Amino acid sequence: MKLITAIIKPFKLEEVRASLDVLGITGMTITEVKGFGRQKGHTELYRGAEYVIDFLPKIKVEIAVSVDQLDDVIDVITNCANTGKIGDGKIFVSSLDKVIRIRTGETDQDAI
Numbered sequence: 327m328k329l330i331t332a333i334i335k336p337f338k339l340e341e342v343r344a345s346l347d348v349l350g351i352t353g354m355t356i357t358e359v360k361g362f363g364r365q366k367g368h369t370e371l372y373r374g375a376e377y378v379i380d381f382l383p384k385i386k387v388e389i390a391v392s393v394d395q396l397d398d399v400i401d402v403i404t405n406c407a408n409t410g411k412i413g414d415g416k417i418f419v420s421s422l423d424k425v426i427r428i429r430t431g432e433t434d435q436d437a438i
Contacts (some may be wrong), residue, residue: 327390327391327392327393327422327425327434327435327438328390328391328392328393328396328419328420328421328422329388329389329390329419329420329421329422330380330387330388330389330391330396330399330400330403330417330418330419331387331417331418331419331420332386332387332388332389332407332415332416333359333361333384333385333386333387333405333415333416333417333419333435334384334385334387334403334407334414334415335384335385335407335409335413335414335415336383336384336385338385338406338407338409339356339363339385341363341406341407342387342402342403342406342407345402345405345406346399346402346403348391349395349398349399349402351389351391351395351399353389353390354387354388354389355387355388355389355413356385356386356387356388357385357386357388358383358384358385358386359383359384359385359386360381360382360383360384361381361382361384362380362381362382363413363416364412368416376425382413383416384415387403390425390438391437391438392435396419400417400419403417404417406436425437425438
């Protein structure tokens with residue numbers, strides 16, 4: 327089992343979610359986060375004063391998948407979240423040692 331953590335632009339969330347639903351991926355956790363990478367933020371003008379915005383709004387999508395779904399999910403996220411511009415985000419893949427569904431006690435693959 328793998329945990330996919332994707333950091334994407336907020337306006338791409340619905341497209342990613344809909345495409346994952348087509349794959350049969352219905353469970354995910356979404357968190358509104360802020361951050362920056364090579365993008366380094368930007369400046370904005372407000373009432374004549376210039377402000378540096380270091381941390382940009384992003385969405386963190388976390389999805390637990392089986393190993394056989396991993397490549398398909400990564401392809402969907404990569405294709406849907408890509409705008410071709412700086413700041414499109416990143417995908418991180420981690421191993422999951424154990425998953426437990428609290429309500430039923432199901433474990434590992436059955437819990438996903």
